[in-house]
Amino acid sequence: MKLPLLRLSFFSNFFVLVLILFMSSSCSSKEVVDLIVHNAKVYTVDTDFSIQEAFAIRDGKFVEIGKSNAILAKYTSARVVDAQKKYILPGIIDAHAHLYWLGQKLEEADVSKAKSFSEVITILQQYREANPDKKWIKGYGWNQNNWNPATLPTKELLDEAFPDVPVFLKRIDEHVALVNQKALSEARINQYSKMPKGGTLGVYENEGEKGKLNKEKGLKGLNGLLYETAINLATEKMPPLTEEEMKRAFQGAEKVCFQNGVTSVGDALMDKTMFELLDSMHREESLKLRVYAMINPTEENQDYFLEKGTIKTERLHAGALKLFADGTLGSYGAAMLEAYSDSASMYGAMWRSTDEYRQLIKKFADKGFQVNTHCIGDSANRIFLDLYSEFLGTEENKNKDLRWRIEHAQVVHSNDLEKFKKFKIIPSVQPTHAISDMPWVETRLGRVRMGHAYAYRELYEQNNIIAFGTDFPIESVNPFGTFHAAVARQDGLGNPKDGFQMENAVTREVALKAMTIWAAYAAFEEKEKGSIEAGKFADFILIDTDIMKTDNRILRNTHVLQTYVNGQMVYISEF
Ligand SMILES: [Zn+2]
Numbered sequence: 001m002k003l004p005l006l007r008l009s010f011f012s013n014f015f016v017l018v019l020i021l022f023m024s025s026s027c028s029s030k031e032v033v034d035l036i037v038h039n040a041k042v043y044t045v046d047t048d049f050s051i052q053e054a055f056a057i058r059d060g061k062f063v064e065i066g067k068s069n070a071i072l073a074k075y076t077s078a079r080v081v082d083a084q085k086k087y088i089l090p091g092i093i094d095a096h097a098h099l100y101w102l103g104q105k106l107e108e109a110d111v112s113k114a115k116s117f118s119e120v121i122t123i124l125q126q127y128r129e130a131n132p133d134k135k136w137i138k139g140y141g142w143n144q145n146n147w148n149p150a151t152l153p154t155k156e157l158l159d160e161a162f163p164d165v166p167v168f169l170k171r172i173d174e175h176v177a178l179v180n181q182k183a184l185s186e187a188r189i190n191q192y193s194k195m196p197k198g199g200t201l202g203v204y205e206n207e208g209e210k211g212k213l214n215k216e217k218g219l220k221g222l223n224g225l226l227y228e229t230a231i232n233l234a235t236e237k238m239p240p241l242t243e244e245e246m247k248r249a250f251q252g253a254e255k256v257c258f259q260n261g262v263t264s265v266g267d268a269l270m271d272k273t274m275f276e277l278l279d280s281m282h283r284e285e286s287l288k289l290r291v292y293a294m295i296n297p298t299e300e301n302q303d304y305f306l307e308k309g310t311i312k313t314e315r316l317h318a319g320a321l322k323l324f325a326d327g328t329l330g331s332y333g334a335a336m337l338e339a340y341s342d343s344a345s346m347y348g349a350m351w352r353s354t355d356e357y358r359q360l361i362k363k364f365a366d367k368g369f370q371v372n373t374h375c376i377g378d379s380a381n382r383i384f385l386d387l388y389s390e391f392l393g394t395e396e397n398k399n400k401d402l403r404w405r406i407e408h409a410q411v412v413h414s415n416d417l418e419k420f421k422k423f424k425i426i427p428s429v430q431p432t433h434a435i436s437d438m439p440w441v442e443t444r445l446g447r448v449r450m451g452h453a454y455a456y457r458e459l460y461e462q463n464n465i466i467a468f469g470t471d472f473p474i475e476s477v478n479p480f481g482t483f484h485a486a487v488a489r490q491d492g493l494g495n496p497k498d499g500f501q502m503e504n505a506v507t508r509e510v511a512l513k514a515m516t517i518w519a520a521y522a523a524f525e526e527k528e529k530g531s532i533e534a535g536k537f538a539d540f541i542l543i544d545t546d547i548m549k550t551d552n553r554i555l556r557n558t559h560v561l562q563t564y565v566n567g568q569m570v571y572i573s574e575f
Contacts (some may be wrong), residue, residue, distance in 0.1 A: 030076040033058040035123030035538075038068040040083035043548060044532040045090050045516045056153050057538040064534055086561065087511070087546050091263025091539030092479040093519035095406055095428050099267050099291065100274055101174070102256060103249025104241075105473045112141025115206060117153045120169070121161050128165070136183070136238055137164045140473070143172040145330070145440045154202070155224025156178050166236055172436075173328040177226045179234055184222060187237035191222065198351040199320040202281065228327055228351070238296070246277055247286065254289045258571035260477045261541035264290040266428075266469060266523055268372070268407065269322055271296055272304040275311075282315045288565045290315045292523040293523050294322035294372050297360050310365045314537075317340030320405075321364035321523060323373040324351050324382035328495060329437060330443055336379035338412060341446035348377050357387060365391060365402075370524070372405040372428065378413040381406065385419040392423040405467070405522060408433070411445065411453045420462035426522050427459040428467040430512075431485035432475040432534055434469055435493065438491070438500045448503070452552050456486060457504045458537035460465060460514075466506070468514035483547060484555040486511040508548050510517035538567035 023218050038054035044065060054071035056063045095099070109127035114120040127179055128137060139247070158167050158180035166183035170176070174521070184190070202225025226234060241249070257265060270293035281287035286519040295305050295318060305311075311318040326348055327333020329440065332340055335348040361371050375381040388404050391397060406420070420427060436452035442450050454457065460466040468482050475481070484490065486506050489499035499505060520530025529537045545558040563571035 031056075031063075031074060033063055033075045033077045034060075035079045035081070036071060036075055036077045036462050037081045037083055037088070037540075038072055040086060040088045040542070041534060041546065042088040043090075043512065045513060046533050047533050049513075051531070054141045055532060055538075057567040058559050060538055060568075062532055062534050062536055062538050065532055075525075075533075083542060087543050089261070089541050089543065089547075090516045090531070091529070091541055091563070091565065092261045092515050093264040093266070093523075093530060094257075094262050094472065094477070094479065095266045095467035095519040095522055096268045096430065097122050097472045097477075098256075098269060098474075099253045099265055099266050099289075100246075100249055100471040102477070103251070103253035104138075106249070106252040106256070107138075108141035109137065110141055110538070111139045112143065114142060114146070115158060116147050116372050117142075117144075120153075121157055124167065124169075136168055137162065138168050140170040140239075141172050142169055142178070143330070144203065150227060150440075152176075152202075153178055154204070155184075158224065162419065166356075168238070170231070171331065172409075173330045175228055175231075175327045175331045175333050177231045177234065178228045179224050179226060181224070183234055184224065187234045189222070189226075189233050191220075193233055196229040196232055198228050198285070198349070199232070200227040201225070201230055202227065204386060223327055224230040226279075227331065228333060229349075239362050242557070243277065246274070247281060250278065250281060250287055253286055255571075256477050257289055258563045258565075259560060261479060261543065261563055262289075263539040263541070263563065263565050263570075264475060264520070264525075264529060266292040266294065266467075266519070268374075268469075268471070269296045269300065270294060272301050272320065275316070275318060279313065279316055282313065288568070288570055290529070290537075290565070291317070292320070292525065293318040294320040295364075295369070297320055297364070302363070305369075306367055310369060317523065317525065319361065320372045322407075323357060323360065323371065325357075325373050325375040325384050326350055328376055328438065329441060332444075334411070335379040335383070336377040336411070337379045337382070338449075340444055342443045345484060350380060350383065354383060354387060357384075357460060361387065361391060368403065370403055372407055374407045376410040376413045378416070378452075379421075381412045385416050385423070385425065386424060389419060389423050390420075392425070403522060403524065409459055411449060412455065412459070414452055417452070417458060417462060424463055426463070426465060426467060426518075428455075428469060428522055429454075429456055429459065430469050430471045430475060431456060431489075432470055434489065434500065435485045435491050436475065438496075454501065457506050460510060465518050465521065466510070466514050467519045468511065469519070478556070480545075480558040481557050482513050482515060482546065483508075484552065486514070488552040488555070490552065494553055509527065512548070537565075539565050 033056040035057040042052040052065045055065040056066040110118045111123050153469045167180040169178045201219035202223040204223050326335035331347045335350050340346045373384050375384050405426045405428045407428045489505050497504040517530035520526040542562040561573045
């Protein structure tokens with residue numbers, strides 16, 4: 001019997017893919033499978049958290065997991081991978097991220113490394129030179145907390161450097177954007193613009209030169225800052241991406257995910273158009289990443305998804321409603337019970353009235369959708385925990401397995417923690433946020449509130465479950481950054497030396513489960529993925545570091561050597 005020749009890329013000296021092109025007669029009693037991986041240290045993340053050596057895969061699923069000898073004795077395959085004692089994990093599941101934004105960003109100017117606003121301008125000028133045809137200059141990632149002085153920028157320098165082309169720059173948290181005058185004009189944004197709910201336009205506070213513009217009318221000049229939903233006033237006026245560009249964005253994002261070992265993503269803001277595009281890309285096999293979709297409840301999306309109900313294919317699952325309770329701490333938008341410690345007049349704000357939220361929740365919950373809400377401030381968390389309890393605490397729902405989630409759960413008042421337990425609410429958090437915010441957040445929150453901020457262990461202990469994500473592209477896609485942040489509570493340089501609020505660090509086992517099986521559970525998908533067990537999708541990654549054992553200092557540098565989805569190799573490291 002002749003088997004088709006397989007063309008496989010060889011992985012330098014580290015790996016040899018052994019091709020058994022002819023099955024000898026002695027093998028004929030063996031069961032034929034599509035792929036065998038052996039001689040590995042496999043963290044299966046099964047119920048016993050067992051460590052194995054080998055597995056066999058057929059039709060995109062794990063068939064059996066066990067010792068190398070046993071698997072090689074029982075199965076045969078044209079594709080056998082000797083992992084040479086390297087480490088295998090289930091494919092990483094990022095519970096909360098933004099695929100499309102990541103894809104778009106790959107085409108935009110990254111100003112996140114700028115140490116001052118004039119550096120931002122320099123980066124944009126270089127970007128302009130490299131991309132002379134772009135109708136808008138779009139950039140992202142500025143963070144005034146990295147500058148000295150740490151003040152919010154306004155548009156004057158942008159106007160000087162770019163008088164003729166619209167510039168649009170999102171802050172690191174995506175909750176504030178800075179635009180130049182050309183962008184304001186093109187998007188017809190002025191003091192009379194009809195403001196979407198929850199949005200604000202920045203104005204010059206002192207009545208200096210720039211503020212005089214509309215003084216007679218009692219209006220202050222716009223300073224170019226767009227807060228929260230006011231950002232939409234600009235984005236709506238940008239030329240829309242073509243379908244080709246959107247596909248390229250998704251494929252670009254998928255590539256970065258696979259390089260980082262991420263095989264599934266919880267997309268935390270999905271629209272109908274994107275959902276249909278993802279579905280068609282999956283069908284034509286131009287996209288392989290699995291996506292759990294949380295629906296953005298615009299009118300159009302409500303019509304579409306409420307009519308269809310939850311939708312599930314092997315790779316795409318529309319299962320949740322996504323709500324935003326509030327903004328972020330970085331932009332003073334998170335809704336707090338007490339004023340910000342470094343700005344006595346600011347409390348942040350909720351985006352909608354409680355009654356509006358209640359109605360949306362009811363509509364989607366009646367159709368079987370999970371409810372996942374972005375809550376950062378302690379007031380936002382309280383309002384939503386209480387709102388959830390109205391639904392989850394009823395006689396009818398009390399014993400149902402509804403798994404509603406709070407996304408971020410960043411500052412939770414100690415009186416509210418036990419509500420997670422009582423109503424079996426899943427905290428879905430991003431450990432790298434704690435590390436990114438660590439340098440300035442104590443000033444913003446004060447000592448007392450800090451005690452229950454980024455409190456992942458406390459949250460985990462409510463129901464012994466927690467899901468981890470990155471919120472990429474706000475943070476890096478690298479899941480080992482998440483892992484390191486969760487267990488060592490340090491940045492990439494190992495600071496602070498003793499970790500940031502170590503009482504809220506979690507164990508390595510908890511961290512790995514939060515990125516695999518619990519992230520699957522948080523999307524009602526734990527029966528098909530999240531661990532290496534017979535019958536589950538063969539999504540797994542081969543890495544060069546034993547993350548369960550190695551020193552904290554090198555966790556973040558873990559390299560993904562190979563990534564597999566459905567037993568197919570979708571990424572192999574170049575080095
Ligand atoms: Zn998000």
